[in-house]
Amino acid sequence: MKNINKLTQYILIFMILGIGVGFVINKWFGIASQQIWSENITLLTDVFLNLIKMVIAPLIFCTLTSGIMKLKDISAIRNIGGRAISWFLVASILSIFIGLLMVVLINPGGGMNLISTDVQSLNVETSSLSFRAFISHMIPTSIVGAMANNEILQIVIFALFFGIAGASIPQQQNEQLVSLLEGISNTMLKVTNIVMLFAPFAIFASISAIIATQGLDVLLNYTKFIFGFYTTILITSLILILLGYLFIKEKVFTLASMLKNPILVAFSTTSSEAAYPKTLEQLIKFGCSKNLASFVLPLGYSFNLVGSMCYCSFSAMFIAQAYDIQLSNSEIFTLMLTLMLASKGIAGVPRSALVVLAATLPSFNIPASGILLLMGIDHILDMGRSAINVLGNGITTAVISHNVEGLKNPELELEQPLLG
Template sequence: MLLGILSGAAIHAYAAQTTITVWSENITLLTDVFLRLIKMVIAPLVFSTLTVGIMRLGETATIGRVGGKAMVWFVTSSILSILVGLVIVTLEHPGAGLNLAIPKESVDTGLAVSGMSLKGFLTHTIPTSITEAMANNEILQIVVFSMFFGIAGASLGRNSTLRWWRPLNVVSHIMLKVTGYVMYVAPLAIFAAISSVIASQGLGILLNYASFIGGYYVAVLLTSMVLLAVGYMVLKKEVFRLLNMLKDPVLVAFTTSSSEAAYPKTLERLVEFGCSRNIASFVLPIGYSFNLVGSMVYCSFAAMFIAQAYNIHLSFSEITVMMLTLMLASKGIAGVPRSALVVLAATIPSFNIPVAGILLLMGIDHFLDMGRSAINVLGNGIATAMLSKMKVCCRKRSRKKKLRLSRSRPDRRAPSLTGARFVIKKEAPNRHARGNVTK
């Protein structure tokens, strides 16, 4: 990463414009190859690991309990991250000094935006073809199909489940091995991504938006601390070991600006940490669609920044409704390019905030996306570890309860004909036995 910054800054400062263009366009080949390799393994990896995890969980009731707890936490973490972003942007006011005039005409941002629709969201969730969903890397659709497949497989009975589980388990291990090979390319991809951006735009772009970027990363850091604090309540001191083990996938997500790039490594590290592979394979893919805490911080921060830039004052009720709308609109949109920007562009016009304000952020979106991706990985890692620990605790409590019940039950030995148990007592020795009789 440091080498990428230094090389990019040197090329931007001393090379001709044509050289900068050629370098930026060609060096990104390494990043493109790495991301394509990651996308190549994502679909089969998610399908095989999630299906195997559900089949191992077995009972539908168990799947429902784990899924229900996961969704409760995802909503809670989304609300917490939105509040952190909202508090920081309100205190800092990074857009207050811009005093932009509201444009009279709409501006094309270049984003594929469609109005938020519940019908559209639900229909997009259900795949018309699993092959099409895998070809397009529609993670949410793959998750839905895998859940149906895994639940159906678990309901066939133990013998049939084992017959399907074994080959899928082999596939999941093969895909994890392939992922290990792909990760060898990660350092080169990180170097290429950083060098290309710095070479084309220079370090000055960071200075021009220093207030916004600084405030945003303060919000990201505070959100991380909140997540770690909640994780400490469940994992205790083990949360620090988890943080140390997740540093590599978080770094991959940060430098490549892609949460998907870190998925295989995150799954591997969670299993090494001690999480149940069943829980990790079940919760982590769902989290990639419903637990985008980094995107929540960004959306709340960016929406209020644009409103401040245009001197638009929103009431408390308007802010509340807008934050809830942003939270709901973000669910299941992880596979969309620049998903956070798309959510913003689809939401803020409803509150009379010019969509043209997004153009203010598009120049630095790469640097913002780095933070979004990193905290998304951290949030999903903590959520998976917490749910795995809670599942283990529930299992231990269940075993203790069964043990107490078994001990409290009366002795079920066969009764005598009179209804009482036979009690055999050892008779005391007779002092008047033979040899002790007095004359």
């Protein structure tokens, strides 16, 4: 626990240093120097994210497959999956509704009175959102290709087939394969611990680069929007914790405390994916079944992006307000439903929330060019989206683990079998 606290302290210190250094460079150096700093220092962030991505594919495959193989009972897999999808649906509705309610109350786009302009290209690919393309894309043509591209949903699909098939092979072979897969997953978690030592430097690089090129103005401009969105994120987080409290009582506060490290990483790097290995490790230490956590958490990364859904509803209505577009109650309901469904197919898509907005807004006569209002601050907003995604998936996994088989002893070591 001391090591976790020390790493958290370093992350916070390097975040503050990043803001300070970025401010100095933005204030006293020319644009050319700012660009040079930003382009070069972000190499540290790129290296860190690449190191994390290096671990994710084998970790998800090995933990999920071994978990399914040890469950053995197909009805148990169906039961857990059903509970997870039900929770995801509730979380989706809540997060979208809260985003809608807050944007109406705060009205950050009111008074802007913008006039729609034709924008030929927003540099945001929307074709990936079609239902046909999504269903086709979720089935991997090659597991090697899926792992190479870190396609989480494709890896999950293959692992489901592999794990179910592995559960039906003779017991001795099953145990040998499970032992091998668990050995690899435990090794990947050890690798993650090493990689996390590099996190403070990557966070410093990411923060200093954005402040150096855009200055503190990126925080001051759109103050009402940023304040409103982060208030929405905070309220959604509190409601998720309250829901968790209904099932696991005071333990939800312990869980939130244990997840602060992965949340900080996701917040600072704008990547909930970067926090996946540490989130899984903390959930197991918290007492979740390793096999169940390995099954539910990857599903959450594909279908439980509560931060992105909050952002989509908040931003869609903000753009409508900015262009003074009035939507009827039925149109608002349809827009929210469309955003909820569209958000399920964008895991791993670059600037995924903007992709959803660009594809959805024109159907409701809201100018897609309105997302240009958000692009300048999208990095700041993405920090909050990524952080709450980690919290939401962590609480979901803990609640389902508790309902299915109860929480284990938090003192269990990772190397010990947690099920069966």
